[in-house]
Amino acid sequence: MALLDFANPTRFLSLSARLIPWTAGVAALALALGFTLAFLAPPDYQQGETVRIMYIHVPFAWLSMFGYSMLAASSLGILVWRHPLADVAHKAAAPIGATFTFLCLLTGALWGRPMWGTYWVWDARLTSVLVLFLLYLGLMALRAAIDEPNRAGRAAAVLTLVGFINVPIVKFSVDWWNTLHQPASVFRMGGSTIDASLLWPLLICALGFTLLFLTLHMIAMRTEILRRRVQVLEARAAAEATA
């Protein structure tokens, strides 16, 4: 199978070595352009300058769910195909996803203070992002608690799929409980309600952060593959030394 050929760790190492400069470069360009446009965009008639937090907050929110979807896809790879690279992808994605989720919560709190008058409200969407953050931490705790890497990977995969039901809850909770947080306004039936002058910088920022996520993920995967190889070599050297 052609796609699975790329899942060979050695091939992944050579492919990612060629890809990383490109994804990192395009990410830097997109973020530079996105931030410039974000500062040139008109301030919101109600929110004034604080609306510019949106250009980093919204991409973080998207990537918190993107990261968990990547964990879920890797979990299928672990449980169905038992592929070692899926396990590496899963282990590498969890801390990055957790970081983006934390940044989403942090920028949301800093935006909420001037707009809602409080850093935190127990609104449905905020709460479900917090739960997503707890799921990330739980996954990392589970992995840290298990010594044997293969079993740890499969256990974390089972837990990821159980938690995956939370991702749609995050996405649709606004429509279900519709409280203080504004309803979804970019992807919805009948087109976007954001003006084009605000939407384009947002999409460019989102592209830049997504490429940043992928770049960090590939670097973390490479590190993990090399770490495992070093461990195997060390174990072999120790076995030869005793023999």
Added chain:
Amino acid sequence: MMAAFWALLRRDMALALRSGGGAGLGVVFFLSVVTIVPFAVGPDMVLLARIGPAILWIGALLASLIGLERLFAADVEDGSLDALAHSSLPLELVAAAKGLAHWIATGLPLVVAAPVLALMLNLEPAAIGAVVLTLLVGTPAVTSLGLIGAAFAGAFRRGGLLIAVLVLPLAIPVLIFAVSATSAAVTGPVPFGTPFRILMGLTLFALVLGPVAAAAALRAARG
């Protein structure tokens, strides 16, 4: 196959009831949690009546997690789980039988104890009835989700804190709809039935998800 299911249920019930205060300990813990709350928030009976259903639910949720860490661990250690894994009963039904036995031994006593504790918190009769009904319907969901944490704890010999960290986020929807059903019964404006039906739906979902995921976790650990 069902004979094996009932036999396993009877075995786990006997183990739970005969091992030192298995059922009683959860109720005592429940009582302890409810007792410390007035010391924290003050003995204001009006306030306690208002937050009482939430206190009872948090107490029951935490008490439901007690004992889960030994649920599979004992069977892993003495090899019973290997025997069960090779029996005619699928691992999912093994987990379901153990979960049902655990709920009868620890969850049901919490439901029975709840009205007495509710009186201590000055709950009005409608609220007491609603709390008991939501606990009766909701605690099986908590135990079932707890099976997932129990499977990890048993298979990987890790303690109870990991179970709480893994299970509590999953139990949040149950808590939301149980407490909103109770407050609907007392103050409205939504009729009690609306959140209560969603709670029943969540329970049915958890009753399927818990044993299936617990079995998957046990298989993952066996390698």
